[in-house]
Amino acid sequence: MRIYDTTKKLYRQFNPSHTVKIYVCGITPYASAHMGHIFTFMTYDLLQRRLEDGGHEVQMVRNITDVDDPLYVKAAELNTDYISLAKTEVASFHKVLHLLNFRPTYAEPRASQYITEMADSVKILLDKGDAYYVNQDVYFDTSKYPNYGKFSGYSPLLLNNLLCERGGDPFLETKRQPLDFLLWKNIADPEDAAQWQTVLGTGRPGWHIECSVMSEIVLGDSFDIHGGGTDLIFPHHESEIAQNVALHGSPLADHWMHVAPMIMAGEKMSKSLGNMVFAMDLLKVYEPAVIRLALMHYHHHIGGEWKDDFLNDARQLLARVRASGKQCDDLAATKLLAEVREALDDDINTLEVINVLQAFVGHASRDTAARDQEHPLVKQTLNLLGLV
Ligand SMILES: [Zn+2]
Numbered sequence: 185m186r187i188y189d190t191t192k193k194l195y196r197q198f199n200p201s202h203t204v205k206i207y208v209c210g211i212t213p214y215a216s217a218h219m220g221h222i223f224t225f226m227t228y229d230l231l232q233r234r235l236e237d238g239g240h241e242v243q244m245v246r247n248i249t250d251v252d253d254p255l256y257v258k259a260a261e262l263n264t265d266y267i268s269l270a271k272t273e274v275a276s277f278h279k280v281l282h283l284l285n286f287r288p289t290y291a292e293p294r295a296s297q298y299i300t301e302m303a304d305s306v307k308i309l310l311d312k313g314d315a316y317y318v319n320q321d322v323y324f325d326t327s328k329y330p331n332y333g334k335f336s337g338y339s340p341l342l343l344n345n346l347l348c349e350r351g352g353d354p355f356l357e358t359k360r361q362p363l364d365f366l367l368w369k370n371i372a373d374p375e376d377a378a379q380w381q382t383v384l385g386t387g388r389p390g391w392h393i394e395c396s397v398m399s400e401i402v403l404g405d406s407f408d409i410h411g412g413g414t415d416l417i418f419p420h421h422e423s424e425i426a427q428n429v430a431l432h433g434s435p436l437a438d439h440w441m442h443v444a445p446m447i448m449a450g451e452k453m454s455k456s457l458g459n460m461v462f463a464m465d466l467l468k469v470y471e472p473a474v475i476r477l478a479l480m481h482y483h484h485h486i487g488g489e490w491k492d493d494f495l496n497d498a499r500q501l502l503a504r505v506r507a508s509g510k511q512c513d514d515l516a517a518t519k520l521l522a523e524v525r526e527a528l529d530d531d532i533n534t535l536e537v538i539n540v541l542q543a544f545v546g547h548a549s550r551d552t553a554a555r556d557q558e559h560p561l562v563k564q565t566l567n568l569l570g571l572v
Contacts, residue, residue: 185234185529187409188485190417190440191335195531198408198439204235205243205407207399207437209416210292212249213273214258217280218460219479219490220446220453224413226476227443227484227532229286229570231409234528236287237568243290245402247395248274251295251388253351254455256378265377280463284472285570291402295394302389302397303382305431306367314430318358320370322384326363329426333363335440336418346418351391365423366390392423399436400428410437414444414487415452444487453490461490473571474498480534480569501538502571504545509558509566512544517561520544524565537569 187198208228211221225246232242249255250270259266295302306322309315314328326332333343343363347354354362370387371379379386389397399410412421425435445452448459466475477498482488509517520540527536558566566572 186531187439187441188531190421190442191435193337196439200235200240200408202239203241203243204409205245205403206232206409206411207245207247207395207403207407208410209395209412209420210246210248211273211277212252212254213270213277214255215273215455216462216464217277218446218453218455218462219466220413220460220487222280222284222463222475223446223479223482223484223487224443225281225286226284226479226570227534228411230528230532230534231441232287233568233570234525234532237525242287243403244287245291245293245399246289247398248292248294249391249394250274251299251378251394252391267377276464280467283467284463284476285572287570293398293402295389295398298394298397298401299380299389300382301401302393303368303380303384305393305397305427306389307383309367309427309430312430315367316360318356320372320385320387321366322368323359323364324367324423324426324430326361326365326426329429331429332422332426333418335422335425338418343418350415350419352419363419365392365419367393367427392420393427395420396424396427396431396436399424400432403436405432405436406434407437409439409441411441411443414442417442443484446482446487447489450489466495470495470499471502473502473566476570477502477538480537483535484532501541501545505541505562505566506558508545509562510555511553512559512562514559514561516544516547517559517565521561521565521568524568528568 185198186195189196232244235242255266255270259269262269306315310322315322315324344354347363352365367390368384368387369390370385378388380388421440428434428436451457451459453460474495478494481494523540524537527533527540530536563572
């Protein structure tokens with residue numbers, strides 16, 4: 185198998201040992217899952233399925249970011265408490281993933297479960313001189329990590345712009361460098377519901393340290409793949425790497441793999457822009473396998489504009505694959521499974537999977553009398569893709 189590695193900016197062979205450890209940044213539970221989320225998580229689900237198909241044990245970890253400012257803002261808007269909002273949204277997210285036939289995760293750590301460990305890590309960074317106080321908040325000193333910015337490879341201007349766009353504060357004058365990022369936010373307001381008593385006093389962690397700590401606690405200080413959307417490359421993963429190197433001497437993950445966004449009306453599908461298609465709405469109309477197959481019309485490196493047409497294309501293609509699966513001979517079924525495996529081994533190339541399925545229905549032998557069920561190898565192929 186080969187996977188594109190964001191660190192090296194090239195395809196790398198991926199030859200894991202029996203147990204494969206993967207950490208994927210999960211949702212902040214303040215709104216329903218849209219198709220951009222599903223596209224991201226389905227890419228890793230296909231990776232998990234293919235690895236399991238190859239005999240590996242996959243420890244898939246997908247966290248819940250239930251300590252994050254957008255959650256508190258949304259809860260205040262809805263006049264509810266953030267814990268209830270998170271609970272409702274997590275339940276709805278689980279329901280969608282279950283309906284869409286996602287493989288179970290190995291663990292689903294929630295940020296709120298590890299506040300003590302996060303504060304302890306920030307304390308270590310302070311003690312080592314890699315972090316400093318701004319008033320009573322704590323920031324990471326990026327000058328202590330000269331490679332900061334190299335992971336994304338973005339220009340200094342783009343780094344600044346993205347930091348503004350993605351919740352950073354490059355213009356805070358009391359910081360040592362514009363790109364220094366928040367590790368710990370002191371909370372003085374007793375009315376603020378999201379605060380914890382720790383070695384750093386009362387407050388809550390910054391977003392980036394949450395994933396550094398959760399991934400290390402659940403998977404250890406060396407794991408195979410760290411994933412998420414491409415919008416997490418900077419500042420989230422860039423900052424995680426800086427912290428991990430400061431704390432452990434390594435980035436923790438060997439491979440960093442990212443999924444491009446779904447586009448809607450020319451812009452990234454996002455909660456903040458409101459241009460979303462929700463998985464739950466589609467599930468009222470379409471069979472789950474059709475929704476999965478529609479998403480396979482996009483390459484995860486490229487993403488692309490959401491097209492309802494792909495749902496109809498997927499519905500037709502799936503019906504034809506099932507029909508051909510009942511008539512094909514052993515040769516065609518064997519070829520189908522081998523070629524789908526090959527496509528997934530090529531950096532989860534789902535566009536090629538679609539080509540393979542189309543070729544199968546175009547060429548599958550019709551001279552075999554129809555069976556009641558699909559050929560076992562066709563069924564195995566559909567199962568590998570999560571379409572059973
Ligand atoms: Zn994360």
